[in-house]
Amino acid sequence: MLTFLKQLGSPPRFFKVSGPLSRGLTIAAALLGIPGLWLALAGTPTDAQQGEVYRIIYLHVPAAWMSMFLYSVATGYAVLYWIWRSPVSAVMMRALLPTGAWMTLVALVTGSLWGKPTWGTYWVWDARLTSELMLLFIYLGLMALAHLVEDETKTDRALALFTVVGMVNIPLIYFSVVFWNTLHQGMSIGAPGAARMAPEMKIALLVCTFAVWFACAAIALARGRWLLAMREARSRWVREVPELATP
Amino acid sequence: MMKSPTRRRRLLWIAAIALAVSGTAWGVIRAFNDNMVFFYTPSQLLAGEAPGGRSLRIGGMVEAGSLEREAGTLTIRFRITDQQHTVPVTYTGVTPDLFKEGKGAVAQGELRNGVFVASEILAKHDENYMPPKLKN
Structure with missing residues (x-):
């Protein structure tokens, strides 16, 4: 297992493995996403308090979780890059940022659409909403830094450093509803105590979460794969890949 | 390694x-x-922990049986409670759908002679999701 992971750090090996892996994850995302969508829109019961409007949870919560999870994974790659300076870590750190930014935007927009009918407002400056908005700005800032100079390898170190620094915001988002009084409600899943969500709703939420997770992983791997090929365009292994041969 | x-x-x-x-x-x-606090509880407000002289938010449960609507107007009166202290609130305007007795709410406004005059009411729903028949 460890040797396999070490081999994955080698660019030609990563390029070879990530293609089928990304395609497999795309199929898995579709296989889960279709029943997930049906469960979200029709297969789950109406909520006793909120009625049908609560169904946006099946998109809002997976997107919000992914926005934090993808950032954590990018930070993991940033640390790997900082220590080993491997090109695969650098491209995966870069590849995760746009997908994470999209998930943050989806979480903010769906949350806003959900807030109006339930809370009575599209937006409030409470700790949860504000820290999630900060996450979007951190993603956008890192993406700007990633494309600052034409030779991408020159900003790798700065990008890794600032990605690690931005990680402080993630526990802040996650625990904001515990630390402070917020308009946003507390945790339904992962909080200690009694079940806060009907089992069939929880299962539907998990199906949707895995679908979004696999889709994000497929997109990030595909992006990382081509970033790697572009970065290493002059090395011999790229010229030996038949898909990349120039006529 | x-x-x-x-x-x-x-x-x-x-x-x-x-x-x-x-x-x-x-x-x-x-x-x-x-400054990270989105609202104060009635206990905090009555203990003088909330900043005076400016608009603030209080949050808690809408006390069961306390909600009165003034006939012919949009004015409502209710008491907001954190189970220890209560604060009477008055508000004129439309309330969100989830604003109900026994449920959470956040009111923005200021305290005038012991009555909290609200300019905005938000409903604070809880983290429980259940189909209607399982509701206790």
Whole structure:
């Protein structure tokens, strides 16, 4: 297992493995996403308090979780890059940022659409909403830094450093509803105590979460794969890949 | 894999940076703690912990049986409670659908002669999701 992971750090090996892996994850995302969508829109019961409007949870919560999870994974790659300076870590750190930014935007927009009918407002400056908005700005800032100079390898170190620094915001988002009084409600899943969500709703939420997770992983791997090929365009292994041969 | 001194030094550097940044963030959050609060509870308000002389928010449960609607107007009166203290609230306007007796709410406004005059009411729903028949 460890040797396999070490081999994955080698660019030609990563390029070879990530293609089928990304395609497999795309199929898995579709296989889960279709029943997930049906469960979200029709297969789950109406909520006793909120009625049908609560169904946006099946998109809002997976997107919000992914926005934090993808950032954590990018930070993991940033640390790997900082220590080993491997090109695969650098491209995966870069590849995760746009997908994470999209998930943050989806979480903010769906949350806003959900807030109006339930809370009575599209937006409030409470700790949860504000820290999630900060996450979007951190993603956008890192993406700007990633494309600052034409030779991408020159900003790798700065990008890794600032990605690690931005990680402080993630526990802040996650625990904001515990630390402070917020308009946003507390945790339904992962909080200690009694079940806060009907089992069939929880299962539907998990199906949707895995679908979004696999889709994000497929997109990030595909992006990382081509970033790697572009970065290493002059090395011999790229010229030996038949898909990349120039006529 | 970690044997190389260069890699060990890099690991120490990144750990030191992460520690310094988290420490700074923790200090900043402690310093701003009062401003991170979205609303005050009735107990905090009556104990004088909320800043006086400006618009603020209070949050709690809408006390069961306390909601009165003034006939022919949009004015409502209710009491907001945190189970220890209650504050009477008055508000003129449309309330969100989930604003109900026995449920959470947040009111923005100011305290005038012991009555909280609200300019905005938000409903605060809980983290429970259940189909209607399972509702206790």
